[in-house]
Amino acid sequence: MQQDRGRHASTWMRLLAVLMAVTFVAAACGSSDDGGDGEATSEADEQVAVDEADAEADADVEADAEADTDAADEDADMASVDPVMGGTLTYLVEAETDTWDIPGANCAVSCITIMRAVADPLTIINSDGEVEPFVLESIESNADFTMFTMTMRDGILFHDGTPADGAALQRSLQEMASGLLQGQVLVDLVEGPDSVVLVDPMTVTVEFAKPYSTFPRVVAERTGWLIAPAFWDDPDRAGALMIGTGAFRMAEWTRGEQTVLERNPDYWRTDANGTQLPYLDSVVFRPVPDVSTRRATMEAGDADVNMDSFGENKAFWNGEWLDNGGNLLVPAPPRETTYLLINNGAPPFDDPDLRRAVALCTDRDEYLEFRAPANQKANGPFAEGALGFLEDTGFPEFDPEAGNALLDEIGRPELITYGTTNVPSNLLTAELFVDMWTTNCGLNVQIDQFDQSELITKAITGQFEVFLWRNHGQGNPGLEEIWWHSRHAEGLALNFGRIIEPDLDTLLDATWTTDDAAELDALGQDINRLFAENVNNLWLNFTEWANPYQGNVHGVGVLTLPSGNFAQTGLAGRTWVEEAWIEG
């Protein structure tokens, strides 16, 4: 009997084993199914690639700008058809903002997105990449771009009911000029903040010691946000709510949880049909640092808009998300550049030959494949569609033999320290580069890990050799002066790479003497070639941001300008909600 039971048991075990084996085989087949999904994703990618203005095919700025306008037009058409008043838009942002005291704040993409809804800028960049006055009635410069005259529009009120007039404009610019960060943008004012002069109740002049043709572009964001005198007068303004003239007023700021904006009933703008803007009653910005939580919240339909620069999510947003009826903002052509920021001002990378050798030892295609799939390779700081873009800048391509030969000639440094934040994905990237340089060229490389918050401090104080960085992408070489000019390379410097190249300074100075797009494009291309020649940084890829939003949400990224044109839809993850509305 015992034997009989044992035989039965072993039969059962065999049956179970067979079933389990079938299960695992089926699971493997399940992977094949995934492969099928992957194919579907690829198809969707292709569709989206068309939606995204087919940046690879259309090389010239005009074509991209046109596609950008088309996207804005589509949304605008939708908005003009049937905008629904009311409702609350929930917008997920990647980080909390420390303070709304902008002149000294590190106001990044999340902060900018919120500020755009609260504080109107003086000017704005339209979908053709040109500057237009926004809260200003006009902005004019003298012939050599050293003096600007700005006139405010009539009838605009701050959220506290006070008038947004010339005096408020003067105060705002003076406070910005006095700030440690924004002050660097306005460093060339002839007499510091006193160079901002109130000429009449609605007009202000600003005088610079040298040409500053990009000033009208500079005041299209941060430096140009018009902020109420009541905010500046607040002794506790570091923790105070922002007061601007924007479509929404800041009603609540629960740090780490949400920032609530409410409709500004006295907003100065109407839509094309004369309907008072904004359409929404309120916008709730929720800081959710975890990228997968943001994605899950969007998938669950528990938020309306998101921002995402995580490369591995790109296929999802472009594929499954769109297939399931979601929307994806078509961004403006300029994109930020991801690169290895090199400290040119200290050993070992103060030697241009070593920078070139390391570039020759770096397989950027391998990096793209493993760490930034679906991103476009960068050979310079200016992305396709931005002024100054060049497909082939002459930047050294992967050639370990040439890299080794050069290193044999100049000698290998004792040690290279690659700095990285302790974020797992950044550590993986660090390990990839360390492996490349060690394996391909026999360099001795160590990884220095530190916290995210230390990254900018290390950059600004020059306490690093090389680390991963993301910047630029403003579409105009003149706006990058602060990051590369030698006059910003000392002390607490925004020229993080401590680049001191007289030829580069000359080119950057030249970008401030013209506002002609063709001239700026030519200057940008020269800058691009110079960077490739000197290998001041190791360019990797143009960063793809996604701003997905729900299928029942419309008008995200749409901003109709007083001229009737549209503003740039989105840039580096930041966008507009002024004309957003929720269907149903």
Add this chain to the structure above:
Amino acid sequence: MVLVIILVLFALLAAWVVRVAGARFAVKRLGGAVLILVIVTFGTTLMLRQVPGDPCITALGTGASDEAVAECTSERGLDDSVVEQYTGWVGDVVTGDLGFAFYKNREPLSDVLEDRAPRTAWLFLYSQLIALTVAVPLGIWAAYQSGRAPRGVPRWILPVAIAALLGVAVVGGWGIAGILTVSVLVPIFVFNGIRGGPSGDSTVNTGAFVLLSIPVFVLGETLRYFFAIKNDWYDLVGYSPWNEGVGAHISSIWLPALVLGLAVSPVYLRLLRADMVQNLQQDFVAVAKAKGMSNRHILLRHVLRPSTLTLLTVAGLNIAQLVNGAIVVEFIFDFDGVGSYLIEAVARREFFAVQTLVALVAVLFVVTNTVIDVVYTTVDPRVRAEDEK
């Protein structure tokens, strides 16, 4: 406000301990608690000072002037010795000044705690209730079944169940791998459960081991996908307090609590089962059976009570584990509780705020374990008898 509540609770606890366990016990435990608090908080202070980076530069940002950084350093006493910083912090905390949650915008820590602590407290409470609700009945059942012979459930039921489930799955349209996995494993679990005896015990144990081996973030991500994304049964909209309605409150917290509860339940289950199996072999159980008492009466009145000592001990010691779990769960569900603030405070070098939070966790740990020590005397009078000797 927070401090007042804590002090009142502390006083009530002390009075209760004196009443139940006597003044000597209370003094002994209070002295031990103070010593633990000092060691933990001073240790934290020392360790935090080893973290690289200047707290004032981190707090004020890279745009801060040297003067502002110097003023911040001086104001917060960061240029003092570690011992001076520690004593200064203790003085502030005991006088009710918890300092800033974020120095840059001068947001008081007490405000942050007032806002966030209830969320984490509810999360802890609900998760423990869920864990005990799952663990206690299953632990009792498994222990009881381990000593029984299997039921005579016909063996043909298993293949029939598998075939039936397979049929349902094919018609229902599950994925092929899911169909086969579920079709095999679920019937085996159910079959073993129905059979009871050692098979039922093994089923519960296997389930507990599976749950135990799943990291809390995997469990969280999986349940989030199933309940929030695949099915719209949970809204990822953050926490709703009681004053927004019972329904809103429960629907905002049930899934994070379930994740945290399921993560700790196998530990409780395994401990309770092991203790009960041991106690079921004691002579007093045989005597009770001989007296004709029912199994239910023996299990619940005579075996469960002495078997809960280890469970209680671990529940107390598990506070630290719960804090870890809460940090992960709050992160996954964007819950904005104390756990997520703690991460941010560490990243932002808000040293004093971190010290205060660690002190609060230590207080919670000590208080809970003191309560459990006192409860021992109620659960098992032999403990009090030992103390009195």
